[in-house]
Amino acid sequence: MIVDDEPLNRDLLRRVLQRDYEVLEAEDAAAAMAALEARDGDLSVIVCDQLMPGRNGTELAADVKKRWPAVKFLLLTGYDDDPEVKRAKMSGLVTDVVTKPWRGSALKRLISEILAA
């Protein structure tokens, strides 16, 4: 599932994934939680932007972890030295962090690695 408030980013992420995976989209944390609820957490990975209106990426990661700990979480961020992001990565709250801007091919490779692990 792609979670990002920016439609162009969602399009791009869909482009990265849609040839190989079934893709869901959510525009914010609340929509993401609703979608998870509807599927009862049946989801392999969430690819999520850190800065969003409402709850941000790491907060969503914490909410998801509590209910569905098996769902992997890939966080995308512009601030690679954001302390909140650093903590989330150190504590294992998120599976991995990718700094913007990223290359489509590299992100695709990383997601396939996360799903294979």
Place this chain on the structure above:
Amino acid sequence: MYDVLEQVKRLLEGSVDASVILDEDRRIVYYNRAYEALSGMRGRQLQKRVREGAHCYEIFPLEICEHNCLGCQATGAGRALRVHEIRSLRSDDDDEALTFIVAASPMGDGHIIETYRDVTADVRIQRRLKVLLERERRAKENLEDEVRERTRELQQAQAQLVHQEKMSGLGRLVAGIAHELNNPINFVYGNVDFLGQYMEDLLSLVRMMEESELGEENRAKFEEMKQRIEYDFLVNDSRKLIRSIRSGAERTAAIVQDLKTFSRTAGGELQEADVVAGIETTLNLIQPLLKNRVTVERKFEPNLPKLVCNAGHINQVFMNILTNAAQAIEGEGTISVQIGQSEDGGAISVAIRDSGRGIDPEIMEKIADPFFTTKDVGEGTGLGLWISENIVRAHGGKMSCDSQPGEGATFMVTLPIRAPETARHGLVVAQPASRVGGERG
């Protein structure tokens, strides 16, 4: 003549100045009341001595009596003489000695009139006044020094505040811009791979059609279409387009990365930093100042160790020096950057030399003063080198400058491999003794 002497005696009798009339041998022939008081003798005792033929210098010796007798000189000169500040020899103690204005007038018949005006009190008051005035002058001087010192401290504090405010504002602005640019660049950067992939897929389709049986009529239409759209050119140029979009996006992404690195000063954490990478980043950022005009020569020693430092602050130092270097060059020129390790391996030195106009000796001492600038209003704040010097000092390092007018300038920054904790906050107020300009050699 006798009458004249008597008249003189009468004149002198009531005088407030001690007066005597002496004969040719300087024996006292007459003295007035003031002289009696001055002699310190009782009236009869003095009368007796004078009757016995006492000389003036026996009754009341002055410092001029022995070698410089004023009466003798006046007689020799044939006119009245006067000397100031003559002390009596009655006491060994300087403070108790009496001071006089002494006058001697020859009377023409061999007699000499001498008068002694006691100015001891005046002299003492004058001396005391002098001491007081001197003390006041010194106090005033100290006060002026104090005011100057306080003014300097205030100026430094103000400069520090202005800079901190400016840098934190600038840092926030740069970080904000960098982040806002992230998403749009990501659209280009992330998408361009897919654009390339999609195009190759479409080309495979075209190739497949080329190899398929189309029938003569369709084949002709297909070839005609290919010619009309200049198919071969389109294929080549589209690949070029995608490559140039990718390289543009990569370059923009690198600039954003530089801006993020550069604005990362708020935390004030000491971290490992690669000096060469820092210099390269800075050179990238000031590229617009150098473009097609300034050649950059790099002489980097291989295998340099990393610095433990406040990386954002150190970047600022190189940014300031390199910007100044670029701005000092009018027209074409060269900036040479030399990075090396000290012999004991404990420090890294960066020498930045420009072929610019150089620094006048008169302003050399001022270049690191806060708010000193030779740039036009709005172009420079006059804080760059002052800040740089403070940052280097906070890192336990040294910054110096060598320049001759017309022959460019060399700025040398030496930083210890491991910066002390003071580097965390960056600014240590500079002491004038070790100013940048003062260390030129």
